[in-house]
Amino acid sequence: MANDGLKHTPTELETAGSRVLPPADDVAARFKVLPHPNLTSEADWKAAMSDLKFGMQFSDHMARAIWTVGRGWHDKEIVPYGPLSLSPAAAILHYGQEIFEGMKAYRHDDGSIWTFRPGYNAARFNASARRLALPEIPVEDFIASVVQVVREDERWVPTGEGTSLYLRPFMFASEPFLGVHAARENTYLMIASPVGAYFEGGMKPVSIWVTRNFHRAGPGGTGAAKTAGNYASSLLPQQEAAEKGFDQVCFLDAREERYLEELGGMNVFVVRKDGSVVTSKLTGTILEGSTRSAIIRMLRDRGTPVFESLIALDELVDDIRKGEVTEMFACGTAAVVTPIGRLASEDFEVELGKSDFAVSVYNQLTGIQNGHEPDPYNWLYRLA
Numbered sequence: 394m395a396n397d398g399l400k401h402t403p404t405e406l407e408t409a410g411s412r413v414l415p416p417a418d419d420v421a422a423r424f425k426v427l428p429h430p431n432l433t434s435e436a437d438w439k440a441a442m443s444d445l446k447f448g449m450q451f452s453d454h455m456a457r458a459i460w461t462v463g464r465g466w467h468d469k470e471i472v473p474y475g476p477l478s479l480s481p482a483a484a485i486l487h488y489g490q491e492i493f494e495g496m497k498a499y500r501h502d503d504g505s506i507w508t509f510r511p512g513y514n515a516a517r518f519n520a521s522a523r524r525l526a527l528p529e530i531p532v533e534d535f536i537a538s539v540v541q542v543v544r545e546d547e548r549w550v551p552t553g554e555g556t557s558l559y560l561r562p563f564m565f566a567s568e569p570f571l572g573v574h575a576a577r578e579n580t581y582l583m584i585a586s587p588v589g590a591y592f593e594g595g596m597k598p599v600s601i602w603v604t605r606n607f608h609r610a611g612p613g614g615t616g617a618a619k620t621a622g623n624y625a626s627s628l629l630p631q632q633e634a635a636e637k638g639f640d641q642v643c644f645l646d647a648r649e650e651r652y653l654e655e656l657g658g659m660n661v662f663v664v665r666k667d668g669s670v671v672t673s674k675l676t677g678t679i680l681e682g683s684t685r686s687a688i689i690r691m692l693r694d695r696g697t698p699v700f701e702s703l704i705a706l707d708e709l710v711d712d713i714r715k716g717e718v719t720e721m722f723a724c725g726t727a728a729v730v731t732p733i734g735r736l737a738s739e740d741f742e743v744e745l746g747k748s749d750f751a752v753s754v755y756n757q758l759t760g761i762q763n764g765h766e767p768d769p770y771n772w773l774y775r776l777a
C-alpha cells in the first residue's frame with residue numbers, strides 16, 4: 394500500500410521513550426543531597442534571572458554519579474554546582490568519549506514545573522551510551538537527577554514567555570589513562586541553566602549555508618548519537634557559514650553529497666505547496682530529534698501528511714524556485730521551531746518568504762509545553 398504520510402509507526406526510540414515513568418515523588422530520593430555551603434545570594438540570583446542568555450548562567454546544584462567496572466553506578470549525589478577535579482589523563486580529554494542530552498523544565502501558570510518527554514531523552518541517552526561504549530544509566534536515575542536538581546533549584550526555573558530551565562545531562566570517561574579503549578570509570582553529571590530565547594531577537598527566519606566542504610557524519614559513524622565529537626566537527630563549517638554571513642550551517646550526506654541531512658544542532662522540515670511536509674529520513678547519520686518526532690506526530694494527527702525521505706538538494710532548490718516548496722523550518726529543543734528564510738551554497742541562493750506553517754507548529758508545541766494547550770500524548774512530566 395502506498396504510504397500516504399499519515400500513518401505513524403513508532404521508531405525504536407519512540408517506543409523506548411514512551412515507557413511509563415514512575416512519578417517524580419517516587420524517584421526523588423535516589424541521589425543523596427549534600428549541603429550547599431554557599432547558595433547564590435538573592436541579589437545575584439535576581440541579577441542573573443533578569444538578564445537570561447542561553448547557557449551562560451547555572452543553577453546552584455548539579456547531580457553526579459560515578460560508574461566503575463565491577464561496581465556499576467554509585468555515589469549518586471546532588472552537589473553544589475562547581476568546577477570538577479579531573480586528572481589531566483582523564484580519557485574524555487584525549488579520546489572524546491562523551492554523550493549528552495538537552496531538555497527543558499517549564500514553569501506553568503500555576504507555579505508547577507514540568508518537562509517534555511524525559512523518557513525519550515533517557516532512551517536516547519542510553520542509545521548514545523551504547524554507541525560510545527559507555528555504560529547505560531537506569532532510566533529512573535536519569536529522571537531522578539533531573540527531578541532532584543530542579544526541586545533543589547526551583548527558584549532557577551524562570552517565569553515568562555519563551556523562558557525555561559535548560560537541563561544538560563551528560564556522561565564522560567573520567568578514568569585517567571592514555572591508550573585507546575573504553576574507560577573503566579565514567580562520570581554522569583546533570584547541570585541546569587536558566588535560559589531565554591535561543592536565537593536572540595525572537596522567531597525571525599534564519600539563513601542557512603549548505604556546506605560542500607565538510608560532513609558532520611558518515612555511514613557507520615556517530616551521527617545518530619549525541620556525542621561531543623559531532624559538535625566539535627561542526628564548529629569549523631559553522632564558522633565558515635558565519636563568515637559568509639549565514640546564521641547556521643546545513644550538512645549533506647557524506648556518501649552521495651546530495652541529500653540534506655540536518656543543521657549543526659537542529660533537524661529540518663520542508664513544507665510543500667500541496668499541503669504535505671517532508672523531513673530527512675533517519676539514515677543513521679542524523680540525530681533523531683525529540684522535537685522532530687513530536688512535530689511528525691502532531692502533524693499527522695492534524696491530517697497533514699509527513700514524509701520521511703531523502704531530500705535531494707538540487708530538487709529542493711528547483712522546487713523552491715518553482716514555488717512547489719513554500720516554507721522550510723528547523724527544529725530542536727533549544728529553539729523549538731525556527732523558520733528558514735534563506736538557503737544557499739556555492740552554486741545557488743534561494744529565499745523563502747513565508748513562515749505561517751512554522752509559526753503554527755511552534756504555537757501548537759509550545760502551547761503543550763507551557764500548559765496552555767491540552768497534552769493528548771502525555772508528553773509532559775511533572776517535576777515539581
Ligand SMILES: Cc1ncc(COP(=O)(O)O)c(C=O)c1O
Nearest residue numbers: 658659660680682683684725726
Ligand atoms: C545535531 C542535532 N540534530 C537535531 C537536534 C534536535 O534534537 P531535539 O529535538 O531532541 O532537541 C539536536 C539538538 O539536540 C542536535 O544537536
